[in-house]
């Protein structure tokens with residue numbers, strides 16, 4: 001048995017109350033209607049003894065696809081087969097009734113009903129703004145809570161009323177935008193998901209087998225070692241990426257799969273491959289509902305049924321095969337040689353609300369006619385009962401992100417491995433990071449060449465001090481840039497993984513810290529290795545390196561907090577002045593701190609540059625380090641005096657080294673904690 005399978009489902013399979021999925025292996029689309037009907041009756045009889053399945057919500061026969069599908073695309077060059085994944089699982093049907101959603105008093109979903117029958121693949125269609133994503137998100141338990149949103153309705157799984165939020169762990173949701181880690185291969189992406197989302201009792205052999213089966217069924221075996229890629233890293237094609245996104249969600253063996261426009265942006269063959277996979281999944285027992293825009297007739301015909309929304313109402317709810325006949329009966333025949341999908345989309349966009357048909361095959365006595373607005377509202381209200389019976393409730397913060405999770409230590413280990421892999425594989429970012437650091441520091445070294453040589457006759461304190469402050473200020477600026485973008489760049493992937501309970505925020509956050517600390521140490525070393533001898537600094541090499549390291553990690557803390565508070569890269573970049581400008585203003589160079597109004601002076605305690613520079617000045621100009629061994633005693637005394645005056649003038653007290661270090665550590669802890677809280681709070685309160 002594969003992990004994640006339900007004991008009750010296995011028991012039901014054993015006692016014959018459900019079909020042994022895939023055992024029949026009946027190819028879809030090859031039977032004539034009589035055979036189809038017979039197979040359906042058999043399957044239906046075994047699955048739902050004594051229950052009446054409405055016409056549109058028919059059970060489809062289980063089995064494989066791709067065996068005899070007659071399409072212009074021919075057959076796929078791989079066999080999507082999810083029987084092993086869904087083995088023992090009772091086929092799932094999904095039904096929703098009376099679903100109502102309003103925002104700010106505006107009705108978005110006006111009490112809609114629909115159903116995905118056993119083994120069915122259902123398309124959710126409609127023009128932009130019709131309410132497709134709202135319905136999908138509602139059923140997936142992903143609707144956000146807020147004062148101005150009203151949500152109501154009922155959802156049933158295998159005819160049992162469920163709360164979509166409580167049912168979330170059995171649901172997989174594939175977003176329109178692929179949110180995969182660019183440097184992870186297809187295999188690693190699935191392994192990551194399997195390692196963190198499968199029960200910890202799953203053996204590594206079971207996990208490996210599951211991931212391999214999935215890669216083969218998704219047609220990804222040949223490209224399993226290719227990185228997902230992004231704009232900078234060449235990787236998988238769009239269709240392959242989409243299949244990886246589906247695979248990442250399938251590892252949990254979901255009962256219901258929702259997809260938001262899985263074919264968007266794909267060429268027709270890739271779209272065909274994706275929908276064929278979805279059909280195979282449906283045939284294996286998973287209820288599949290996906291929004292889709294303008295499918296070609298080839299792809300539309302792969303769907304078993306369609307739910308078409310227009311202006312938040314159901315315009316069509318029934319089988320794809322019978323769609324033309326149903327519209328003809330409603331007096332709206334599909335013109336010859338017209339793709340029925342195009343026809344319904346045009347209809348939904350051109351008819352006024354009053355003229356809009358309301359065809360629902362699932363109503364036992366449905367009469368597909370154009371009904372008046374009032375009558376339609378009434379009939380829809382009548383189906384789902386009253387609001388008292390609503391099972392759709394808004395998730396609370398604690399419910400979002402909650403789910404089956406590996407222990408924190410395992411999460412941290414796996415996330416840290418992924419971070420390190422990401423660091424080393426993202427060569428352009430690594431080269432840019434170190435390339436720019438080396439270039440700039442060589443430039444600084446040349447500009448301040450020999451400025452710290454206290455034995456030279458042309459030594460002057462201003463140049464020496466300028467070299468030191470420039471070294472620290474540039475280290476601060478350089479360190480803040482990458483982390484400022486870290487969270488915004490990874491936000492979509494993080495939210496997907498967090499909302500599916502793959503991991504929690506704390507290990508994610510600490511995995512970043514684990515990678516960042518050694519990285520900043522190496523960067524600090526590179527900075528000083530270049531500048532120390534070019535400038536001829538006088539302080540202890542290792543102490544100066546540690547001070548640069550400290551100022552870098554504190555500076556990164558501000559950037560992490562800013563990054564955790566924004567939604568995208570652009571907003572993050574706009575936050576940059578907020579990090580840098582106060583640092584410069586509260587260092588005391590432009591206006592002595594005691595002259596800054598007292599009610600704003602406290603900001604100095606949050607600015608790390610001041611403490612970092614005080615430490616650097618003490619290391620570089622403290623004691624008799626400015627004297628110069630080769631200088632005559634008078635010059636030694638003079639230079640030492642100048643340096644002591646510099647320390648006094650800048651409030652750098654050699655007795656307060658511990659305080660400065662403590663303040664830097666305190667700022668580090670404060671801002672890191674702040675960014676962790678912000679990250680988790682925003683992720684918990686984020687819903688689509």
Ligand SMILES: Nc1ncnc2c1ncn2[C@@H]1O[C@H](COP(=O)(O)OP(=O)(O)OP(=O)(O)O)[C@@H](O)[C@H]1O
Pocket residue numbers: 103108126127128129130131132133134135688
């Ligand atoms: N949280 C929300 N706040 C405000 N308006 C919303 C919210 N969710 C949905 N809407 C509005 O509801 C309407 C339906 O949106 P929805 O995203 O469900 O449509 P859709 O059919 O999926 O459209 P598309 O195909 O363009 O994605 C839109 O006008 C949208 O602006």
